[in-house]
Each structure stands twice: as structure tokens, then as C-alpha cells.
Amino acid sequence: VEWREDQTYDGVRERLFVVARGERQVPGLLWTPAGQPSPRPLVLVGHGAGGSKRQDYVVALARRFVHRRSVAVAAIDGPIHGDRRADPEASVGLTFLEFSQMWAADPEMTDQMVADWRAVLDQLTTLADVGPGPIGYWGLSMGTILGLPLVAAETRIVVAVLGLMGLTGPTRGRLEKDAPAVSCPVLFLSQRNDELFSLASSLELFDALGSADKRLHLQLGRHGQVPVEEFEASERFVARHLTG
Amino acid sequence: VEWREDQTYDGVRERLFVVARGERQVPGLLWTPAGQPSPRPLVLVGHGAGGSKRQDYVVALARRFVHRRSVAVAAIDGPIHGDRRADPEASVGLTFLEFSQMWAADPEMTDQMVADWRAVLDQLTTLADVGPGPIGYWGLSMGTILGLPLVAAETRIVVAVLGLMGLTGPTRGRLEKDAPAVSCPVLFLSQRNDELFSLASSLELFDALGSADKRLHLQLGRHGQVPVEEFEASERFVARHLTG
Numbered sequence: 479v480e481w482r483e484d485q486t487y488d489g490v491r492e493r494l495f496v497v498a499r500g501e502r503q504v505p506g507l508l509w510t511p512a513g514q515p516s517p518r519p520l521v522l523v524g525h526g527a528g529g530s531k532r533q534d535y536v537v538a539l540a541r542r543f544v545h546r547r548s549v550a551v552a553a554i555d556g557p558i559h560g561d562r563r564a565d566p567e568a569s570v571g572l573t574f575l576e577f578s579q580m581w582a583a584d585p586e587m588t589d590q591m592v593a594d595w596r597a598v599l600d601q602l603t604t605l606a607d608v609g610p611g612p613i614g615y616w617g618l619s620m621g622t623i624l625g626l627p628l629v630a631a632e633t634r635i636v637v638a639v640l641g642l643m644g645l646t647g648p649t650r651g652r653l654e655k656d657a658p659a660v661s662c663p664v665l666f667l668s669q670r671n672d673e674l675f676s677l678a679s680s681l682e683l684f685d686a687l688g689s690a691d692k693r694l695h696l697q698l699g700r701h702g703q704v705p706v707e708e709f710e711a712s713e714r715f716v717a718r719h720l721t722g
Numbered sequence: 723v724e725w726r727e728d729q730t731y732d733g734v735r736e737r738l739f740v741v742a743r744g745e746r747q748v749p750g751l752l753w754t755p756a757g758q759p760s761p762r763p764l765v766l767v768g769h770g771a772g773g774s775k776r777q778d779y780v781v782a783l784a785r786r787f788v789h790r791r792s793v794a795v796a797a798i799d800g801p802i803h804g805d806r807r808a809d810p811e812a813s814v815g816l817t818f819l820e821f822s823q824m825w826a827a828d829p830e831m832t833d834q835m836v837a838d839w840r841a842v843l844d845q846l847t848t849l850a851d852v853g854p855g856p857i858g859y860w861g862l863s864m865g866t867i868l869g870l871p872l873v874a875a876e877t878r879i880v881v882a883v884l885g886l887m888g889l890t891g892p893t894r895g896r897l898e899k900d901a902p903a904v905s906c907p908v909l910f911l912s913q914r915n916d917e918l919f920s921l922a923s924s925l926e927l928f929d930a931l932g933s934a935d936k937r938l939h940l941q942l943g944r945h946g947q948v949p950v951e952e953f954e955a956s957e958r959f960v961a962r963h964l965t966g
Binding site for chain 2: 670677681684685690691692693694695696697698707711
């Protein structure tokens with residue numbers, strides 16, 4: 479792992495890192511409470527299509543977890559997102575379009591992203607102010623497309639927030655296969671007026687999850703309009719399982 | 723209103739009352755913080771079929787609202803439930819059976835219960851330790867069958883917890899008519915394995931609610947297995963709208 483930037487603002491330390499995995503460079507951010515070198519739980523945040531590890535809601539969520547729950551948070555860029563792009567300043571629309579095509583055309587995309595996350599996890603859990611876990615996962619939409627298979631594969635993850643996704647799309651078969659292998663407590667978020675993924679397909683994915691402890695919260699609004707209420711509910715849910 | 727019993731335990735005062743409305747006697751319980759004679763918000767709790775104003779979860783919910791939120795709580799017996807019966811010790815099964823028949827056979831049942839609640843509300847809001855409101859409503863299953871029309875009619879009610887019910891049953895038409903008139907914030911609770919009312923009909927009722935601010939929480943388990951998590955979430959939700 480290569481550490482690139484290290485800055486502290488308002489009690490939260492933010493470190494930029496790049497983990498090398500073969501020829502792949504995996505760029506990420508780590509947020510921790512400043513000046514507290516003891517081990518703590520870690521929450522992995524998977525952003526949505528068109529966004530990045532630096533987008534507003536990811537940073538806000540991370541800082542809130544650090545401030546209120548004193549846990550560590552890490553986010554990495556998704557495939558062809560953020561610092562993985564030659565043009566990291568590309569528009570949300572262009573990035574979304576290219577991701578949509580990659581989702582349809584690259585059968586390795588999910589496995590690569592799962593391996594990226596696991597390589598990052600292996601590095602971060604050696605840090606004095608992170609430690610071995612427990613680990614939580616938080617990811618909606620593309621964060622579920624690529625994150626649900628991670629949660630299914632990674633036994634260190636003990637709680638997950640998933641949603642804004644259904645049993646649909648190019649990797650429907652992969653989600654269908656992996657969902658029953660998810661066994662940790664899950665909070666699944668859906669939007670009643672989601673213009674991308676139907677409530678019916680979302681319920682199919684929710685029902686397919688293997689977890690004995692799961693719940694679905696349905697809110698009004700479109701795909702991108704998850705209300706603050708659910709950010710708070712998900713923070714509470716994750717913290718309850720990570721810190722008791 | 724006639725006050726019958728008055729006892730205080732662990733900081734919570736519990737008063738048994740009977741409100742006369744024409745020939746009808748409406749028995750209820752009022753819980754308030756002991757020794758705090760100032761006005762406070764009031765939460766009305768409508769119990770489920772087969773239960774009563776005294777059943778375990780109603781009393782537990784009421785005492786928790788008083789303890790943690792310092793609001794007042796009132797519950798009244800539903801039609802042919804509790805002290806409205808000649809045999810108040812009748813089994814849950816017999817009471818449930820008789821309610822089911824009344825639901826099918828008595829077209830006045832909903833209007834009578836709405837009028838009972840409003841008569842009780844008129845009385846309780848004159849008390850020094852309750853006052854004019856704001857008012858919340860909390861009722862699942864029969865508490866929604868009979869409570870949704872109350873919430874639709876009563877502008878003093880500013881927040882409601884409803885659920886375990888769908889657009890179905892003998893009073894389906896009444897629910898269909900009244901749901902669009904509900905305009906306050908609503909938390910709607912559903913159980914994925916509800917053996918009485920389907921998720922599809924529950925979503926129909928949720929969608930029919932007129933409220934611009936509503937959300938549905940779906941949990942695993944059967945009709946009667948609403949988890950503690952949702953009692954806590956509903957308490958938080960109601961308190962947020964009643965006390966800010």
C-alpha cells in the first residue's frame with residue numbers, strides 16, 4: 479500500500495492510499511478519529527455508478543461514522559470511476575454510461591472488484607488504528623451490484639447495508655447465486671419511485687438474501703433521493719452490530 | 723368521563739376511565755409522567771384484534787413513551803374487546819373470532835370506533851397534564867382497520883404509525899376511501915411472512931395513503947412477530963414529530 483495524502487480536519491483524519499494488486503492500482507480513502515491509535519471497527523463504503531470515493535454523500539457518511547461512532551471508514555473507487563480514470567474529472571453522466579456498458583460487457587468486473595476490496599481490507603486491518611475488525615459494508619445501487627458478492631464472500635463482514643438494486647441487469651445471475659450466501663444482518667433500502675430498478679425486483683433480491691436477520695425500508699422518492707432519515711437509520715444499524 | 727382507578731408505579735401514573743357516549747361506555751387507560759402537571763403531547767394506541775388496552779405490548783409501549791419521551795399515552799378497548807365485553811376474561815381466540823364476524827357484519831363498526839376515539843380525545847385534552855396536543859396515533863392490524871379512518875378524520879393527529887394491514891377485508895372500500903385523506907407523516911409496518919394480510923395488499927394500502935411523508939418498514943416474521951427494533955423505530959418516529 480502506498481500512502482499519498484494525510485490530512486486532518488475537525489477531528490477526522492483522512493488518508494489517500496493506493497493498493498497495488500498485480501497490475502491494478504486500487505485508489506481509496508481512509509477516515510479515522512484523529513489521535514486515537516487503538517483498534518476499532520471498520521466500515522467499507524461502496525459508492526454508486528457515476529460517483530467516486532470522494533463524492534459528497536460518501537464523505538459525509540464517513541465523517542459521521544467517525545464523529546458519532548468512532549469507527550474507521552474506507553471507500554475505494556469503483557471500476558472506471560474516480561482516480562481509476564485517465565480523466566478523473568469526467569462527468570457523472572459519462573462515467574455512468576461507461577459503467578453501464580462495462581456491466582453488460584465485462585464478465586470479470588464483479589470478481590475484480592471483490593478482489594480489490596479484499597486486498598484493501600488485508601492492508602487496512604494491519605493498521606494500529608484499525609485492526610482486525612469487525613467489518614461492516616455499506617453500498618447502494620452499484621455499491622450493491624459489486625458489494626453484495628463481497629459481503630457473500632467475506633466472512634469478516636458482519637453487517638451490511640444494501641439496496642437501490644433488484645434481481646435484474648447483466649449480472650442478475652451472479653446476484654441470484656450470491657444472495658443466498660449473504661448471512662450477516664442486512665438493512666435493505668428501496669425507493670418507491672425508483673426509475674432504474676422496480677420494487678418487485680428489489681423484493682426479489684431482498685427475499686433471496688440468506689440472512690435470517692434482515693429488514694427492508696421503503697421510502698418515497700426516486701433512485702437518487704434516499705432521505706437523511708435512512709442515512710441515520712443505517713448508521714444506527716451498522717453501529718449496533720459493530721460496537722454493540 | 724368517570725375516573726375509576728388511579729395508581730402510580732415507577733414514575734408512571736395510570737388512570738382507568740370510562741367515557742360515556744350516548745348509550746356506549748368507552749373504557750380506556752391513560753398513562754402520564756407522575757407529578758408533572760404541565761401539558762404534553764398525547765399518543766393514542768389502538769390495540770389489535772383479540773387484545774385489549776391492557777395487553778402486554780400496549781402497556782409496555784405506553785410506559786416506554788412516558789419514560790423516555792415524557793408524553794401522555796391513552797388506549798381504549800376496541801369493539802367487543804376488554805372491558806366492553808360481558809366476559810372480559812374471554813380468550814384471545816374467541817375475541818378474535820367475534821371481532822372477525824363483527825368486521826364482516828356490522829357496517830357501523832368503524833364509524834362508532836372513530837366517534838369513541840374522538841369523544842375520548844375531547845375529554846383527555848381538557849386535562850391539565852395532557853392539554854390540546856399535538857396528538858399521535860399508533861395502531862397495527864385492527865388498530866389500523868379502525869385507526870386509519872380516525873387519522874383521516876381527525877386533524878388534531880399529526881403523526882401516525884400504521885400497518886399489519888392491507889387493502890383487503892370487509893372494510894376494504896372504507897380504507898380505500900379514507901387512505902387518501904390521511905395527510906400526516908406515516909410509518910407503515912409490514913411483516914414479510916404475514917399469514918393474514920399479503921405484502922401486495924399492504925403495499926396497495928401504503929401507496930393509497932395521501933401523506934407526502936411516508937415510509938414502509940418490512941421485517942421478517944409472521945403477523946404477530948413485529949420485532950423490538952420496530953417498536954423502537956416507531957417510538958423515535960412519533961417522538962420526532964410530537965416533540966421535535
